[in-house]
Amino acid sequence: MAYDVVVIGSGPGGYVCAIKAAQLGLKVAVVEKRATYGGTCLNVGCIPSKALLHASEMFHHAAHGLDSLGIEVAAPRLNLEKMMAHKDATVKSNVDGVAFLFKKNKIEAFTGTGKIVAAGKVSVTGDDGKVQELETKNIVIATGSDVAGIPGVNVEIDEKVIVSSTGAIALDKVPQNLVVVGGGVIGLELGSVWMRLGAKVTVVEYLDTILGGMDGEVSKQFQRMLAKQGMTFNLGAKVTGVEKSGAGAKVTYEPVKGGDAVSVEADVVLISTGRKPYTTGLGLEEAGVALDNRGRVEIDGHYKTNVDGIYAIGDVVKGPMLAHKAEDEGVALAEILAGQHGHVNYDVIPGVVYTQPEVASVGKTEEELKASGVAYKVGKFPFTANGRARAMQVTDGFVKILADKETDRVLGGHIVGFGAGEMIHEIAVLMEFGGSSEDLGRTCHAHPTMSEAVKESALATFFKPLHM
Ligand code: FAD
Numbered sequence: 001m002a003y004d005v006v007v008i009g010s011g012p013g014g015y016v017c018a019i020k021a022a023q024l025g026l027k028v029a030v031v032e033k034r035a036t037y038g039g040t041c042l043n044v045g046c047i048p049s050k051a052l053l054h055a056s057e058m059f060h061h062a063a064h065g066l067d068s069l070g071i072e073v074a075a076p077r078l079n080l081e082k083m084m085a086h087k088d089a090t091v092k093s094n095v096d097g098v099a100f101l102f103k104k105n106k107i108e109a110f111t112g113t114g115k116i117v118a119a120g121k122v123s124v125t126g127d128d129g130k131v132q133e134l135e136t137k138n139i140v141i142a143t144g145s146d147v148a149g150i151p152g153v154n155v156e157i158d159e160k161v162i163v164s165s166t167g168a169i170a171l172d173k174v175p176q177n178l179v180v181v182g183g184g185v186i187g188l189e190l191g192s193v194w195m196r197l198g199a200k201v202t203v204v205e206y207l208d209t210i211l212g213g214m215d216g217e218v219s220k221q222f223q224r225m226l227a228k229q230g231m232t233f234n235l236g237a238k239v240t241g242v243e244k245s246g247a248g249a250k251v252t253y254e255p256v257k258g259g260d261a262v263s264v265e266a267d268v269v270l271i272s273t274g275r276k277p278y279t280t281g282l283g284l285e286e287a288g289v290a291l292d293n294r295g296r297v298e299i300d301g302h303y304k305t306n307v308d309g310i311y312a313i314g315d316v317v318k319g320p321m322l323a324h325k326a327e328d329e330g331v332a333l334a335e336i337l338a339g340q341h342g343h344v345n346y347d348v349i350p351g352v353v354y355t356q357p358e359v360a361s362v363g364k365t366e367e368e369l370k371a372s373g374v375a376y377k378v379g380k381f382p383f384t385a386n387g388r389a390r391a392m393q394v395t396d397g398f399v400k401i402l403a404d405k406e407t408d409r410v411l412g413g414h415i416v417g418f419g420a421g422e423m424i425h426e427i428a429v430l431m432e433f434g435g436s437s438e439d440l441g442r443t444c445h446a447h448p449t450m451s452e453a454v455k456e457s458a459l460a461t462f463f464k465p466l467h468m
Helices: 012-023 039-044 046-064 080-104 185-196 216-229 323-337 366-371 387-391 420-432 437-441 452-462
Strands: 003-008 028-032 108-111 113-118 121-125 131-141 145-147 177-181 200-204 232-234 237-245 248-255 262-266 268-271 275-277 310-312 351-353 358-363 376-382 398-404 410-417
Touching: 003 012, 003 113, 003 323, 012 028, 012 039, 012 080, 012 323, 028 131, 039 046, 039 080, 046 080, 046 185, 113 131, 177 185, 177 248, 177 262, 185 200, 185 216, 185 268, 185 351, 200 262, 216 232, 216 358, 216 366, 216 398, 216 410, 248 268, 351 420, 358 420, 366 376, 366 410, 376 452, 387 452, 398 437, 398 452, 410 420, 410 452, 420 437, 420 452, 437 452
Parallel strands: 003 028, 003 131, 028 108, 131 310, 177 200, 177 268, 200 232
Antiparallel strands: 113 121, 121 131, 145 275, 237 248, 248 262, 351 358, 358 410, 376 398, 398 410
């Protein structure tokens, strides 16, 4: 038996699982068909999008955010090529980092397409067509996800005019008009990037709200903030066609509730209507591995498929399609394979939208609590009443804590505001320990910090905030 574990896919799920398994003393191989490691997240997802979000925010700030601080500078000029070079360099340093960690942990990495021949056997087909066969006690499917497209609409993504997120992080000029189909996290993040660089951005979304599944109050207020920044929203709109038109493209949609169809022209259309599990060419059918009704690999509570010795984690299985969820599953599975008791607490997985302001959320939304009949109380605190936020001119947004009415246990936390993606973690840690809003409200927070708004919202949950 050559390996204890062969992991197919080197995204956050696969590479973290491989590293953890190797750290626990297992003999590990990884198979990756891309030329570089790190999967969607490091190559074309989380990391490049954040590099562009940061750079475009700096550009926007230089153009609009300095004068009121008494800093007078000439209007900034965009060098998009250099901005893209920053993004590419960021990706390179991260994917190289994974290659270094593979070496450091004595993980053997194979470049090629992995296919499950049978339990205990994985074939690797290289670009040159050469096939190698690996023998292993355990196989981990970590093949991630791919762009889903628009249900019922035939869209030809050319990654130039009609683009997925992959094309949207590599445009060679700022579009004048960008239509974003799908008002979820990826659409709003990449829409923000190009809006800050000068594009007129229109979001077309099927639901009545953006960020479907987020706390309703959060998504409503966040939409208002984006609208104030210049983003246009067509909600409750069902896209029925996306086609090339002249040098650009045309998006046709009709109101979900009925009514006349409308067409909008754009020089670039971003299709960001979600992602689907990626299992193409993996040999799952031949190996007898079952999928669920949404095409995801079916697993039990220990990530095992219906076939002994074959496991799956990350975007290819149920649950939120998030890098840190995939990573935590990778760790838990490696522990299980090493005879330990790994697990993931799915009630405490934060979600962040890296726009400006950021939106961060953990645990239950108000809508979920209402639907499940749990008696809850709400504490809220706006950043307009926070000294640090005023000093930094980032007073947009608020913190909202939801706690059990009887026990005061915190059930959810939602933040819209500058640095929300960092602040959310104190609520996450508190929830992991089953803490109450009083625990949070009585914890000394440094002054002046944005995080004081978290403390104040907790105070508001069980008594009264001090500064409002
Ligand atoms: P992936 O990262 O998709 O990796 C799977 C890997 O498997 C790929 O490299 C693929 O080439 C390889 N593979 C597939 N089939 C085979 C095969 N047969 N043989 C060999 N290799 C194979 N999540 C966040 O948490 N935060 C963010 O900020 C964030 N931003 C995002 C921005 C964008 C634009 C996108 C598209 C996604 C973003 N995500 C973000 C989601 C995140 O990228 C995914 O949740 C995460 O990458 C899932 O990890 P994974 O390991 O399951 O799969």
